[in-house]
Amino acid sequence: MAVAVRELPLDLDAFEGPFDLLLTLVLREELELRDVDVAEVVLAFVESRAERGELDLEACGEFLVLVAALLELKARGLFPDEGLDLEGLDPEEAAEELAERLAAYRRFRAAASWLDERLEAESDRFFRLGAAPLAPVPSRALAQQDPAQLAAALRALAVGSPEPSLRHLVLTYPPLARFLDRFRTLLRSRGRFAFDNEVDRLSRIEQIVAFLALLELRKRGEAQIAQAGPFEPITVWNVSAS
Amino acid sequence: MERLRLVENPVDRLARSVEALLVIASKPLTVGELAAVTEEDEERVETALGLVAGRFREGRSGIVLEHVAGGYAFRAAREAADACARLVERPVQRGLTQAALETLAVVAYLGPVSRPEIARIRGVAADSAVAGLVERGLVSEAGREREGGAVRYEATPLFERVFGLTDRSELPELDELGGDVEELRSRLEDVAARRGA
Structure with a gap:
């Protein structure tokens, strides 16, 4: 799936080509990140997902980390006076930063998978946790009904009630x-x-x-x-x- | 009766007290806590816990003593899980999303950790995921980085209990979970070289 993200075709004002080429050019400082519309990159990714009709969490996760890293690099480039530690990153350092960021995310994604598997393995462990809410009582399914009988019952209910007698309220003088x-x-x-x-x-x-x-x-x-x-x-x- | 009392092992009596305390406790109790309330030394409490563990174990009892979240607690035997599932809901565990699990992993390994730090690792804002985990009781606030700084979060003992961990040292080593920087770096360089060619 990571391949799919890397090969995401982009058609931007400042760049045309696959996503991994954009990353390469940015890392080599052959493309000014300030000229790249990151929002369009995101739109292209979302559209590509929509065309596929699927939501691949792994691809989304990797894409988000890459885009977040790009945005941060771009923000630091746009505000060089903020004294941030990545000011003036050379391509080598930028690549290192990106690799570190991806590696950290991948480790935690793997940790999340481990937790998910652990939760599944422990799904038969029950313990008291204060006052546990009672599970809803399963509702009993209705027996097979005859539509004609149901219609007759509804018709009987739809009949108006008889006029009440007011005779007892009449005074006779x-x-x-x-x-x-x-x-x-x-x-x-x-x-x-x-x-x-x-x-x-x-x-x-x-x-x-x-x-x-x-x-x-x-x-x-x-x-x-x-x-x-x-x-x-x-x-x-x-x-x-x- | 008098004779029976004379031969009773005092640790048996302590074991019964420990059983009672674990029944009424709503969280795992540490050996220290059990020793304090029974007014016994920790070594004897550990011996008593050994007796209780022998009586309440899988295959012998519907209640099982487990060492979890840094303490001891009773839980239902696994063979009774189906019946338990029909009786109670498990709102803490149910429906944990991928985002919630990733956030939980970051907090469990790095906690205390702030939301901006979590967002920096995951690449997306962590506000909603953290709020959901706090609501479930799996993470809690753990002070601020500094006065006026961002609130930091850490995993709770409930996290360890839900995931059946004695403590967080049972989590796998983060470095063993992939994400090798050198491998990623070489991949990036490969891509750069291919494109540059």
């Missing part, structure tokens, strides 16, 4: 005339009666209608009403009798 007739009869026969005694066994609604009937009699001048105080018994009597 007895006719006012019933109490008017009743009280007129009492006034004619007795001349006076205690309202509370007459409505004592009636429902709350009936008591309300009875009281309205009493007020109606008072309004029409057919009866007089007296009450000593709030919540005291109400006495009703015939006007003509008094």
